[in-house]
Each structure stands twice: as C-alpha cells, then as structure tokens.
Amino acid sequence: MKQIFVVGIGPGGVDCMTSCAARAIESADLVVGYEKYVELVKSLVAGKECFKNGMMGERERCLYALEQAALGKTVSLICSGDSGVYGMASLVLELGSDDDGVSVEIVPGVTAALSGAALLGSPLTGDFCVVSLSNLLTPQDKIERRLRAAVAGDFSIALYNPRSRNRPDTLRRAVSILRETLPDDTPAGWVRNVAREGEERCICSLSELGEAELDMFCTAFVGNSQTKIVERGGKKWLVTSRGYQL
Numbered sequence: 001m002k003q004i005f006v007v008g009i010g011p012g013g014v015d016c017m018t019s020c021a022a023r024a025i026e027s028a029d030l031v032v033g034y035e036k037y038v039e040l041v042k043s044l045v046a047g048k049e050c051f052k053n054g055m056m057g058e059r060e061r062c063l064y065a066l067e068q069a070a071l072g073k074t075v076s077l078i079c080s081g082d083s084g085v086y087g088m089a090s091l092v093l094e095l096g097s098d099d100d101g102v103s104v105e106i107v108p109g110v111t112a113a114l115s116g117a118a119l120l121g122s123p124l125t126g127d128f129c130v131v132s133l134s135n136l137l138t139p140q141d142k143i144e145r146r147l148r149a150a151v152a153g154d155f156s157i158a159l160y161n162p163r164s165r166n167r168p169d170t171l172r173r174a175v176s177i178l179r180e181t182l183p184d185d186t187p188a189g190w191v192r193n194v195a196r197e198g199e200e201r202c203i204c205s206l207s208e209l210g211e212a213e214l215d216m217f218c219t220a221f222v223g224n225s226q227t228k229i230v231e232r233g234g235k236k237w238l239v240t241s242r243g244y245q246l
Contacts, residue, residue: 002102004069006089008082008109012195013040016110024107028076032065037080040196062091070100082111086132086160113158116191116219119201121230121237123189123221124156133170134161144177151181156227156240159220162190163213171220175210178222182206187223189238190214203229203236 005024010016025031025044035052038045051064065077079087089106096102117124129150135143150157157178162171178186184207192200192214204212209220227240 001074002069002072002100003105004065004075004077004092004102005105005107006083006087006092007076007078007107008084008087008111009037009041009078009080010110010195011081011112011115012193014043016115016195017041018107018109021107021109024105025076025078027074029073030065030068030075031078032061032068032075033078034061034080037078040080041078058088058091059095062088062095066092066096066100066102069102079109080112081115082109083107085111085113085130112160112194112219115194116158117221117238119191119194119199120189120203120221121239123187123223123227123238123240124158125240125242126156126224126226127153128156128158128224129153130158130160131174132160133167133174134164135167135170143174147174147177148180151178154224156224157222159222161216162218162220164216171212171214172210175206179206179210182222187227187229187238188221190218190220192218194219203238 007021007024009021022044025041030049031045032051035054038050038052053060065075069075077088083089083106092104096104113130131146133143184205186206188206188209189203190212206222223238223240227238230237230239
C-alpha cells in the first residue's frame with residue numbers, strides 16, 4: 001500500500017501523544033523525522049527503518065518520505081506538536097503528485113500552544129492567535145504586522161520560536177511592539193521543554209518576558225485584557241476569563 005502518514009507527536013514522549021498518532025507510527029515500515037523528534041518516540045520505532053536528519057532538512061525529509069511511499073512502503077513522517085501547525089503537512093501536500101498513487105493522511109497532535117498553555121493554567125480560554133517569531137520563512141515586517149493586529153484584536157497570544165542563536169533579539173523586539181499598546185504589567189509567561197527532560201514554567205509580566213533568555217524549545221504567552229494571575233495550590237497560574245458569572 002502506498003501510504004504516508006504525516007504525524008504530530010505532541011510535545012514530548014509517548015505519554016503526550018494521541019492514540020491515532022501512536023498507531024500511525026506503529027503501522028509504519030519507515031519512520032522519517034528530525035533526529036531529535038525521532039529520539040522522543042524511540043520506544044515506538046525500535047526495530048523499524050528510520051531516516052532522520054538535522055534542522056533545516058525539512059524538504060529532504062518530505063521528498064524522501066514521498067519517494068519511499070511511492071515504492072510501496074507505509075511511511076510515517078513525524079513532526080513535533082501538530083503536523084499542520086508549523087509542521088510538515090503543507091509541504092508534503094505541496095510536493096506530492098497525483099501521479100505517484102500515494103495516499104496521504106494528516107494525523108493531528110497537540111501543538112505547543114495547547115501543551116504550554118496547560119502547564120501555565122488557562123491563558124488561551126477565549127479567542128487567541130499563534131505567531132511564530134522565526135523570520136526564516138516569513139518576512140520580519142509581516143511578523144510585526146501580525147503582532148500589532150493581534151494586540152488590536154485583544155487576542156491572547158502564543159509566541160513560537162521566540163529566540164535562536166542567529167536571532168538573539170527577536171523576542172525582545174516582539175515584546176517592544178506589544179508594549180506599544182499593552183501595559184508593562186500585562187500577565188505573561190513562558191514554558192520550556194514541555195513534557196520533556198528539563199521542563200520549566202514561568203509566570204511573569206510582559207516587560208519581564210522581554211528580558212527572558214528563551215530558545216527554540218520555548219513557547220511564550222501574552223494575555224489579553226481579561227487575563228489575570230491567580231494562585232491555587234501554592235502556584236501561580238495564568239487565567240483568561242471567559243465571562244462566566246463567578
């Protein structure tokens with residue numbers, strides 16, 4: 001059968017993966033993915049043929065997965081989080097051809113906005129948006145327009161790819177744009193390595209977020225006008241009110 005599954009594996013190991021994602025990986029003859037993501041699901045890929053490569057190898061991974069599926073293998077191409085949210089689903093569908101006879105199935109996963117929000121509390125209870133700060137594929141001016149539009153719409157915001165070695169000032173710049181409109185004490189927070197070794201969480205203000213030393217394994221959150229910090233069980237939580245009478 002010429003089959004490719006594009007699988008979102010969620011934030012970490014098997015415990016945080018959907019059952020349909022696990023089944024797709026278990027059914028595969030070949031598992032393809034970024035090397036660190038393949039390592040996260042090593043218990044499911046033991047004994048399977050694997051193709052893995054490094055960062056920036058997305059196109060190569062997708063082409064190899066499609067090529068092997070066209071040869072008759074059942075292939076699982078794995079992505080962190082959800083395969084359709086900054087994942088490989090769009091690239092596979094764009095690169096594929098009607099002539100190859102390959103059946104494509106997109107298998108959803110838990111994206112970082114959701115897994116990170118759960119660790120912090122409930123910052124995305126109402127309407128929210130997700131903005132990646134990586135300007136590798138999106139022009140910087142478009143990112144900045146989206147940030148301003150998110151604030152104008154009073155959305156809670158999840159910020160992906162807040163900072164990297166080659167983009168040391170992207171988070172600070174993004175926060176400065178948000179502070180053009182939002183107060184410095186706007187509730188915010190960040191998470192690192194959700195459901196993985198080295199997991200961290202932090203509740204802070206918007207101004208403090210701008211000084212945080214984050215990396216590509218982090219997701220940052222900024223509340224809207226209804227977001228507050230509450231204390232429960234000796235911990236601080238980010239909570240965006242939905243409007244219920246309390």
